[in-house]
Amino acid sequence: VQLQASGGGLVQPGGSLRLSCAASGLTFSKSGMGWFRQAPGKEREFVGAVTPSGSTRYADSLKASVSISRDNSRNTVYLQLNSLRPEDTAVYYCAAGLYTSDWLAQRWSERSYDSWGQGTLVTVSS
Numbered sequence: 001v002q003l004q005a006s007g008g009g010l011v012q013p014g015g016s017l018r019l020s021c022a023a024s025g026l027t028f029s030k031s032g033m034g035w036f037r038q039a040p041g042k043e044r045e046f047v048g049a050v051t052p053s054g055s056t057r058y059a060d061s062l063k064a065s066v067s068i069s070r071d072n073s074r075n076t077v078y079l080q081l082n083s084l085r086p087e088d089t090a091v092y093y094c095a096a097g098l099y100t101s102d103w104l105a106q107r108w109s110e111r112s113y114d115s116w117g118q119g120t121l122v123t124v125s126s
Contacts, residue, residue, distance in 0.1 A: 001026045002024045003021055003023050003094050003115055003116060004022045004117060005019060005092065005118065007020050008120030008122045009121075009122070009123070010125065012084075012124070012125070013084060013124055014083060015124070016082045018078055019094075019122070020076055020078055022075060022076050026096055028075040029052050030052060030098065031052065031099055032051055032096070032098070032099040032103045032104070033068075033077040033094060033097075034049040034050075034094070034107060034113055035048050035066075035068060035095075036093045036110065037088075037091065037093065038093070039089060042090075044093070046110075047059055047066060047068075048066055049108070050069065051099060051104070054069065057107055064083075065083045066079060067080040067082075068080075077094060081122065084122075086124045086125060087124075089122060091121050092120050092121075092122055093117055093118075095110070095115060095117070097113040097114055
C-alpha cells in the first residue's frame, strides 16, 4: 500500500490549501480514509475522516475550517484547509483503514489505520 500526500507548502495566515492523497495497492472503495496532523513538539492529532461513500467526521476544534472529500475513481482523498492560522502549521498525514464497524466507531484513533502516507508539511506564516 502506498499513500502519497501532496499539496503542502507555505501559506499566509487566512489563506487556504488543498492537500491530496493518492492511494495505491489497496481497495480504495473499501477503505476509510483519515487525515491527521502533527505540529512541532506535539503529538499527532486527528483532523477528520471520510467513509467510502463520502460521509465525513471532523475533529470538533477543526470542523469550521476543514473539509474532506474523496474521488473513488481516482483513488484520491482531499483535505481542504481554510482560514489557516500559524497554529495550523504541521505535517499533515493521510491514512487508510479497512472500512468496518470498528473503524467507523473509532475513526478518530490512529489505531484504526494500518497504512500511512509520508506526510506533507503545511507552514502558515507571514
